[in-house]
Amino acid sequence: KSSREEVLRSAVEAVEYLKEHGVTVEFSAEDATRTDPAFFKQVYKAVEEAGADRINIPDTVGVMTPRRMGKLVGEIAETVKVPISVHCHNDFGMATANSLAGVEAGASQVHVTVNGLGERAGNAPLEEVVMALYSLYQFKTNIKTELIYETSRLVSELTGVPVQPNKAIVGENAFTHESGIHVHGVIQMPLTYEPVSPELVGRKTVIVAGKHAGLHGVRKKILELGFAPTEEQMVEIIRQVKELGDKGKYVTTTDLISIASRICGQVPPEEKTVELKELAVVTGSGVIPTASVKLIVNGKEYVSSETGVGPVDAAIKAIRKITDSLVNVRLKEYRLEALTGGSDAMAEVVVKVEDAKGRMVSARAANADIVRASVEAMINGINRLLYLAKKGTL
Known part of the structure; x- marks a missing residue:
């Protein structure tokens, strides 16, 4: 000493x-x-x-x-x-x-440090100090503020340390507003509900839908995105948005596009040949993946069970076992994408299915349950094949 x-x-x-x-x-x-x-x-x-x-x-x-x-x-x-x-x-x-x-x-x-990284609870975050000096004190630094968000994402990716959603300035929710709550004010005068312009830090205002979403707000957003849903389709879009909101999820523009694309591109309800009534899967370590489905085909119930290399494979085999008498389809492409973060992420499944005559269609579905999303996408594809073939547009 x-x-x-x-x-x-x-x-x-x-x-x-x-x-x-x-x-x-x-x-x-x-x-x-x-x-x-x-x-x-x-x-x-x-x-x-x-x-x-x-x-x-x-x-x-x-x-x-x-x-x-x-x-x-x-x-x-x-x-x-x-x-x-x-x-x-x-x-x-x-x-x-x-x-x-x-x-x-x-x-x-x-x-300062980017994202407030540092030992224990971290250091003063660059993004907070710089923007507070700029906005609250009118002090300018040599920081290129428009690169703050991009830099934050890069540092998070390189260090493997995620940025909490409600983190000031760079958190995903920092400039996010839920439709139905002061959104009109945000649109008319953003600084009413935002401390600084998000463009200053390389971001944009994000309007999301949730459990407070109103028909008017979601309809306006859907129309802005270029969709023209029927009243029935709009009601279904709202229902799915609120369903996610009730689970504590925010529905972003990407989510809305996915939901609207799926619903607006679906076969009209009265023209659906196949509908899913029940789905059950069993899988795990040392267990052969098994799926059972109950479908309504032309008003009649059918049940089928199959095994596969995984629950999705088993479920699709079970569906085909029932529907092959209507249309012999093959799954040509399968793509899975997480629309949101977290272990309960909203997943979108996009499939391409082809019938015996080589006619091919794309279909999609989104759900927090990957197996459910896969099954719904497959059924949507089968219905679309049957519907378009019936109309003679394939």
């Missing part, structure tokens, strides 16, 4: 050595905010006289409050003449506030 005299001497010698070798020196006194103020002021003054170019005040374990941080930086600013920087940790969620308090008191530089 070093005495105060030894610490002071070591600090001065280190700065002098670096300056002798032409290095720009920023001196940081670790854990300064929990150190005797009189002593670290003495150290800061001594290293300034030794040639330090900048003094850093680190809140190493994030114990400061904005009021205390401002007072401390102000006192250091009266002690030294060189520029001051602050380095704030987020252990109590105050890294951004403490950094801004430091700037108010005279600091000219702030240590």
Whole structure:
């Protein structure tokens, strides 16, 4: 353990050595905010006289409050003449506030990290500090703010550390508004419900649908996307949107396109030949994947069970076992895409099915259950083949 005299001497010698070798020196006194103020002021003054170019005040374990941080930086600013920087940790969620308090008191530089990365609870997030300085203080930095979101995504991808959805500025929900709740105000005057223009950080306002979605709002969005659903189709779109909303999901524009494409491209209800009534699957380690389906075909119920290399394969085999007498179809293509994040992600399945005459159609379905989405997509494809063949348009 070093005495105060030894610490002071070591600090001065280190700065002098670096300056002798032409290095720009920023001196940081670790854990300064929990150190005797009189002593670290003495150290800061001594290293300034030794040639330090900048003094850093680190809140190493994030114990400061904005009021205390401002007072401390102000006192250091009266002690030294060189520029001051602050380095704030987020252990109590105050890294951004403490950094801004430091700037108010005279600091000219702030240590930040993208997405607030750092040991323990992280450091002051670049995106929050930069945009707060820009918007709340009218201070400009050399940061290209329009690249903030893109950079955040890149860092998240490279580090494997996800950004929480409600993270300020760069979180997925930061500029997201649910239809039915103040959306009219957002459309007319975005800053009514947004702290800064999302374009400033490389983003756009996102209007999503959820459990509060209204018929008018969703209809307007669907029409803007270029769809022309019938009243019956619109009611079904609203039903599916609300169903997802009741599960706590937000329905984005991508989701709406998927839902509307599926419903607007479907065979009219009165022309459907095949309908799914029940689906059950059994799978697991050491268990042969098995699927049972109950279909209504031309008003009659049929039940079939099959095994496969997986539950989707088994379910499609069970469907074909029932429908082959109507149309002998082959699954030519199968594509699965997660529309939302999380383990309960909304999945969209797109299939291409072909009959014995080489006629091919595409169909899709979306559901949080991948097997259910696959089954519905297959049935939609069969119905479309039968319907278009009947109309003579294939």
